[in-house]
Amino acid sequence: MSFTSYGFIGIICLLTVVYYLIPKQFQWWLLLIASYALYLRAGHGYVYFLLATTIITYLSGVGMKSTRFSKNSQKAVFVLGLLMDLGLLIVMKYTNFLVENLNGILSALHATGRISYFDLILPLGISFYTFMAIGYLMDVRGEKYEPQSNPFRLALFLSFFPAISQGPISRYDELSKTLYGNHTFAWERMKEALLRILWGYFKKLVIADRVAVGLQTMVAAPGDYRGGYVVLAMIFFALQLYADFTGGIDITIGIAKLFGVELVENFDAPYASKSVKEYWRRWHMTMGTWFRDYLMYPLLRAGWMEKIREGVKKKWGKKASKRFTTNLATIIVWLATGIWHGASWNRVLWGLLNCFFIVASVECEPIYSRLDEKTGYRKRKWYPVLAIARTLVVMSVLRMFECFPKAGETLMLLGSLFTTWNYGEVCTIGWLSLGLSKVDYVILAVGVMIVWTVSLCKARGITMKVVSKRSYGLSLGLVMALVIMVLVFGTYGHGYDASAFIYNQF
Amino acid sequence: MSKETKKRWLRPVISGLLVILILLGLQRLLVPKYMGDTPIEGAMIGEYYDTPKLHDVIFLGDCEVYENISPVDLWRDYGISSYVRGSAQQLTWQSYYLLEDTLRYETPKAVVFNVQALKTEETESEAYNRMTLDGMAWSLSKVKAIQASMGEDESMVEYVFPLLRFHSRYSELTKEDFTYFFHRDVISYAGYYMRVDVKAAGSFPEPRRLSSPSLPENTMEYLDKMRILCKNNGVELILMKAPSLYPHWYEEWDAQIEAYAAQYGLAYYNFLDVTGEIGLDYSMDTYDGGLHLNLSGAQKLAEYFGDLLVSRHHLPDRRGEATYQDYWKEQETHYDEGRNKLIEELKKNEKE
Numbered sequence: 001m002s003f004t005s006y007g008f009i010g011i012i013c014l015l016t017v018v019y020y021l022i023p024k025q026f027q028w029w030l031l032l033i034a035s036y037a038l039y040l041r042a043g044h045g046y047v048y049f050l051l052a053t054t055i056i057t058y059l060s061g062v063g064m065k066s067t068r069f070s071k072n073s074q075k076a077v078f079v080l081g082l083l084m085d086l087g088l089l090i091v092m093k094y095t096n097f098l099v100e101n102l103n104g105i106l107s108a109l110h111a112t113g114r115i116s117y118f119d120l121i122l123p124l125g126i127s128f129y130t131f132m133a134i135g136y137l138m139d140v141r142g143e144k145y146e147p148q149s150n151p152f153r154l155a156l157f158l159s160f161f162p163a164i165s166q167g168p169i170s171r172y173d174e175l176s177k178t179l180y181g182n183h184t185f186a187w188e189r190m191k192e193a194l195l196r197i198l199w200g201y202f203k204k205l206v207i208a209d210r211v212a213v214g215l216q217t218m219v220a221a222p223g224d225y226r227g228g229y230v231v232l233a234m235i236f237f238a239l240q241l242y243a244d245f246t247g248g249i250d251i252t253i254g255i256a257k258l259f260g261v262e263l264v265e266n267f268d269a270p271y272a273s274k275s276v277k278e279y280w281r282r283w284h285m286t287m288g289t290w291f292r293d294y295l296m297y298p299l300l301r302a303g304w305m306e307k308i309r310e311g312v313k314k315k316w317g318k319k320a321s322k323r324f325t326t327n328l329a330t331i332i333v334w335l336a337t338g339i340w341h342g343a344s345w346n347r348v349l350w351g352l353l354n355c356f357f358i359v360a361s362v363e364c365e366p367i368y369s370r371l372d373e374k375t376g377y378r379k380r381k382w383y384p385v386l387a388i389a390r391t392l393v394v395m396s397v398l399r400m401f402e403c404f405p406k407a408g409e410t411l412m413l414l415g416s417l418f419t420t421w422n423y424g425e426v427c428t429i430g431w432l433s434l435g436l437s438k439v440d441y442v443i444l445a446v447g448v449m450i451v452w453t454v455s456l457c458k459a460r461g462i463t464m465k466v467v468s469k470r471s472y473g474l475s476l477g478l479v480m481a482l483v484i485m486v487l488v489f490g491t492y493g494h495g496y497d498a499s500a501f502i503y504n505q506f
Numbered sequence: 507m508s509k510e511t512k513k514r515w516l517r518p519v520i521s522g523l524l525v526i527l528i529l530l531g532l533q534r535l536l537v538p539k540y541m542g543d544t545p546i547e548g549a550m551i552g553e554y555y556d557t558p559k560l561h562d563v564i565f566l567g568d569c570e571v572y573e574n575i576s577p578v579d580l581w582r583d584y585g586i587s588s589y590v591r592g593s594a595q596q597l598t599w600q601s602y603y604l605l606e607d608t609l610r611y612e613t614p615k616a617v618v619f620n621v622q623a624l625k626t627e628e629t630e631s632e633a634y635n636r637m638t639l640d641g642m643a644w645s646l647s648k649v650k651a652i653q654a655s656m657g658e659d660e661s662m663v664e665y666v667f668p669l670l671r672f673h674s675r676y677s678e679l680t681k682e683d684f685t686y687f688f689h690r691d692v693i694s695y696a697g698y699y700m701r702v703d704v705k706a707a708g709s710f711p712e713p714r715r716l717s718s719p720s721l722p723e724n725t726m727e728y729l730d731k732m733r734i735l736c737k738n739n740g741v742e743l744i745l746m747k748a749p750s751l752y753p754h755w756y757e758e759w760d761a762q763i764e765a766y767a768a769q770y771g772l773a774y775y776n777f778l779d780v781t782g783e784i785g786l787d788y789s790m791d792t793y794d795g796g797l798h799l800n801l802s803g804a805q806k807l808a809e810y811f812g813d814l815l816v817s818r819h820h821l822p823d824r825r826g827e828a829t830y831q832d833y834w835k836e837q838e839t840h841y842d843e844g845r846n847k848l849i850e851e852l853k854k855n856e857k858e
Contacts, residue, residue, distance in 0.1 A: 006663040006670075187518065439677045476521045483525060488532060488673045494632060494659055 003251050004205065004492060016258050024182030028156055031259060035161040046123040049088055054155045056084045057133040061140045061147035078141045082134060089130040092120055097343035125164040127340060131290055132158055136172045138294050145173050153180055162255040166248050168266040168286040183260030191468040191475055193257035198482035200250030205490030207447045208243035211236045214434035222409055227420030229430060230413045234396040237403045239448065242271065269455050274387035276357040279395055291333050299329040327359050346410065350401035357394060443489050533669035536676065539686040547594040550694045551641030554591055558833045559612035562821050563588035566601040567620030570748035573798035577696035578841040579808035581834050584816050585823030590697025595634040598623045598725040602732050603651035607642060609739055616742040616819055619732060621763050627722035629657045639665060695841045700801055702848040707788035707796030713754035721759055733770055742819060749777040749786055749807065751796035773818065784810040801845065
């Protein structure tokens with residue numbers, strides 16, 4: 001059930017009332033029932049995979065700590081659990097990608113036979129709950145905390161409905177602090193939650209879904225929209241992706257807060273980043289830290305990586321060996337990040353290009369430092385602005401591989417930036433031919449200004465929490481303004497086909 | 507309750523009420539007013555609730571009723587007190603629920619249902635749904651009417667809170683939306699939509715072959731529900747087919763309705779068969795080429811139909827009754843003023 005459906009909003013209101021009326025010890029049970037009921041509504045077939053992951057993770061977690069097992073058996077239980085959780089994700093998400101590529105090879109070899117595609121569904125949120133399950137198993141294995149002995153509690157951790165479809169990718173030790181707690185109704189928290197939810201809806205319905213109309217026009221017929229339109233597509237997609245994903249996370253965090261559950265933040269002003277590396281520290285932070293903690297660090301600690309490090313060390317020295325293995329691990333992580341975002345070569349290319357910019361930036365750092373020593377350019381006032389603008393441009397170009405489904409098509413469109421000189425047409429009549437009216441552009445501009453202002457306030461420590469605590473009148477004014485803006489200027493209801501949240505597809 | 511506790515609870519309650527008040531204001535501003543810039547048919551269903559419930563006949567149906575039947579002429583000619591509960595493309599089930607709704611307020615002696623809508627088995631347009639349903643007062647009948655009428659992309663919530671449906675009208679607001687923020691003009695004449703212009707009937711497309719000779723089952727079921735509801739309330743159900751030349755009314759459908767009427771002892775008048783007796787001249791009595799009658803045609807139809815209603819269905823002449831006189835005097839004044847205004851506008855347009 002979509003966050004933007006009337007039914008979902010009604011259910012949340014009802015759940016909130018019931019949640020604070022029932023005895024506190026049953027509150028987490030209500031969340032578990034609601035999570036599974038809503039998940040079932042999204043599709044009956046999905047639930048078997050969620051159940052399977054939950055059972056595997058539970059048994060593996062308990063098994064690897066069981067004193068009845070030897071050390072080796074405990075390790076085997078851990079590896080088996082890990083492989084089964086990951087296996088489910090790989091089979092469901094990547095089987096048909098493999099078939100597609102095998103058929104491509106068969107076609108290239110002029111072989112007559114073709115492998116049939118499998119009729120597989122991609123369970124909602126499988127990428128998110130699988131990563132949470134793997135994180136849990138690795139933490140238990142690393143003795144960060146004890147395994148959860150109650151399977152239903154673990155089931156709630158993996159299925160918690162606000163977060164299951166688009167994250168954030170929570171850690172068990174963090175989420176469990178509030179997920180199973182006994183919560184009392186508190187106006188302050190409710191106010192803060194409401195503000196956060198409304199802010200999310202504002203970003204999603206007023207900005208993301210409005211700009212999506214123009215973007216969809218271009219994505220549907222990429223051949224017709226080259227040159228200057230690609231610049232528009234970059235701007236539109238940057239706005240849509242940010243407003244859609246951060247809006248979705250705001251709603252998620254706000255809804256969780258209604259039930260007293262604290263979820264981790266997933267964004268920290270990513271468009272104010274001065275480098276690609278910094279951008280990825282601020283964008284989808286829970287995914288970044290997941291890859292860092294559960295893939296990058298284990299890779300760097302792996303025996304085979306140690307051997308490579310030793311080999312390189314003998315030939316080129318210690319410093320080079322460290323850089324080599326770090327870069328190798330970075331490439332693997334970004335390959336995984338790319339493929340996690342979608343089973344396509346476009347995503348793989350996107351991941352590798354991100355990796356290229358990160359590695360290149362790290363490798364070129366000594367050159368930049370020397371240049372800075374000579375010229376002092378990093379201390380100039382304009383440098384941060386330039387660095388932010390540079391990162392925005394690089395990320396906008398890279399995001400085109402997310403926006404358009406085919407790698408060849410994306411490259412063609414990026415090439416047309418220099419070959420199709422229709423910028424005059426785009427600026428005069430083209431911008432109004434994408435399904436957006438002048439009024440839409442005005443609303444978008446005002447919306448973006450508001451988001452930007454809020455980001456600036458946040459950077460100065462004026463958060464919604466602070467506002468809702470300090471001034472009743474101001475928070476009331478904000479609630480009213482947001483309600484009115486969302487209800488009046490939102491892209492929803494009859495005649496609109498509101499886009500699903502972009503990150504739901506993972 | 508301590509002062510602090512009171513404050514803690516009062517603040518959010520007052521704030522909530524304030525938000526609701528603002529939203530209601532916005533809703534009032536953004537919903538279509540159906541007063542001229544938007545099709546006025548959308549305002550007609552709601553006007554019924556402001557009239558005294560003194561009707562011996564209620565007419566139900568689509569544009570073939572509200573553009574062809576003139577209650578003021580029925581009153582003037584025969585003293586029949588009637589009202590048209592019709593709207594654009596009003597579907598059979600909407601007529602049924604409007605009948606249910608009407609019976610909450612009054613029990614007429616007769617209900618006249620125009621059978622043309624029986625051919626339509628599915629909702630065709632959300633805009634027409636809105637014009638019929640938004641004007642209905644809230645009741646279980648309205649809820650059921652909405653449920654029966656909603657298309658795939660419609661939602662009950664948007665009927666309950668029309669702001670959710672019409673929020674995007676912010677970019678099309680006109681002077682009308684502000685003028686009619688607090689009030690609405692009465693635009694119908696006891697449910698009748700008056701036109702005085704003339705456009706002679708022309709030729710129509712050849713009727714297509716029917717895929718099935720029978721009227722749809724679901725609409726016939728609602729007709730049957732209407733019959734039972736009337737019977738249970740002691741109301742006589744009369745069926746009519748208005749003398750509109752298009753859309754085509756097939757002989758097969760006519761035979762089916764005749765058979766149905768005969769089976770249950772209902773009166774059925776197909777006015778297409780008696781246009782000569784009515785005295786209709788389709789070069790003068792229609793404003794849109796034969797689809798609907800203008801005032802001249804409606805007056806002729808009222809004279810003919812009124813006679814039938816009095817002679818065959820024994821509807822009383824209320825002209826001597828004081829309770830009716832005030833109501834109908836007001837209606838007649840409104841009718842005369844409206845007619846004169848339309849005639850003036852027509853003359854002005856002809857000069858231009």
